[in-house]
Amino acid sequence: MANGGPVEHGFPHLETVRAAVTALYKRLSYDTVHAFDTSVAPVDVAFCDQDDLHLGVQRVARELVRHYRLPDARMIVSFREMTHAANVELAAGPEYFIELNDRFRTHRRDIGAALAHEVMHVYLHRLGLAFPGTRDNEILTDTATTYLGAGWLLLDAYREDASSSQKLGYLTPEEFGYVVAKRALAFGEGPETWFTSPQAYTAYTKGLERAREDGRQPPLTAAGWAGRRRYARDRRDAREHGTRAAGPGAAYAFSAGEPGALRVTFPCPTCHQRLRVPVRGRVRARCALCHTVMECDT
Numbered sequence: 001m002a003n004g005g006p007v008e009h010g011f012p013h014l015e016t017v018r019a020a021v022t023a024l025y026k027r028l029s030y031d032t033v034h035a036f037d038t039s040v041a042p043v044d045v046a047f048c049d050q051d052d053l054h055l056g057v058q059r060v061a062r063e064l065v066r067h068y069r070l071p072d073a074r075m076i077v078s079f080r081e082m083t084h085a086a087n088v089e090l091a092a093g094p095e096y097f098i099e100l101n102d103r104f105r106t107h108r109r110d111i112g113a114a115l116a117h118e119v120m121h122v123y124l125h126r127l128g129l130a131f132p133g134t135r136d137n138e139i140l141t142d143t144a145t146t147y148l149g150a151g152w153l154l155l156d157a158y159r160e161d162a163s164s165s166q167k168l169g170y171l172t173p174e175e176f177g178y179v180v181a182k183r184a185l186a187f188g189e190g191p192e193t194w195f196t197s198p199q200a201y202t203a204y205t206k207g208l209e210r211a212r213e214d215g216r217q218p219p220l221t222a223a224g225w226a227g228r229r230r231y232a233r234d235r236r237d238a239r240e241h242g243t244r245a246a247g248p249g250a251a252y253a254f255s256a257g258e259p260g261a262l263r264v265t266f267p268c269p270t271c272h273q274r275l276r277v278p279v280r281g282r283v284r285a286r287c288a289l290c291h292t293v294m295e296c297d298t
Helices: 016-026 053-067 109-125 134-148 152-156 173-187 198-214 224-242
Strands: 073-080 085-087 095-101 163-165 254-255 261-269 274-278 282-286 291-298
Touching: 016 134, 016 224, 053 073, 053 109, 073 109, 073 282, 085 109, 085 291, 095 109, 109 134, 134 152, 152 173, 173 282, 224 254, 224 261, 224 291, 261 282
Parallel strands: 073 095
Antiparallel strands: 085 095, 254 261, 261 274, 282 291
């Protein structure tokens, strides 16, 4: 939790975030991911200063347990002084003990954000889904929280001005915005009205532009002129000199298919699973993992 210190910006963890989205679809399946078609509503985790602290915390925790479909899990929440925003003890269940930073006693509007991350730890623990290393595993948790409909709370907890700052989670604000946008594009949501933090909304718009770029990369037909020209050059080189990776910055690569044939591999713009299709002009590709249908010009 950044509290008054510098907040990292940009997209330094983007490859891990994309790997996390792929891992979610692989572990959960398309149907299960799309069972989370509705995000946590702002009213369901609203918390005002007039609410009883402990009753309110338990109410929000129960709402997140319901959202993640963990009916047999009970969250027991307490407060203590600590460096991090929160911590959860991952045991066999059904009871899980969550500790929140004491500062949330007076910053109640962000309790839902902190609990969303910790309850997701329980969800992933039960799934047996984890990345190696603390950093990557926390990025997986932030990404899963957001892609499954509760992580917009973590983004909305980001606030920064000349004299103070607050950010929850391991992703940068723009990376949170990217995952919120990826979800919005996949599920047809409009999260713009949910944000109470102007800085969070700005980060979301930057993430949205980056997410839209995923659908504008060659060999997709929506790719821009410069990308299409670079793709044509790389394809010509692959045909003349044999299979080869594309130039710097390109996500696609060429490989040999049937005798005399060429294939191109590229990431699905929704789940980032790599697809392999023949190089033969206009083709329609369908991702077996997330069911996205893409118009390609290979």
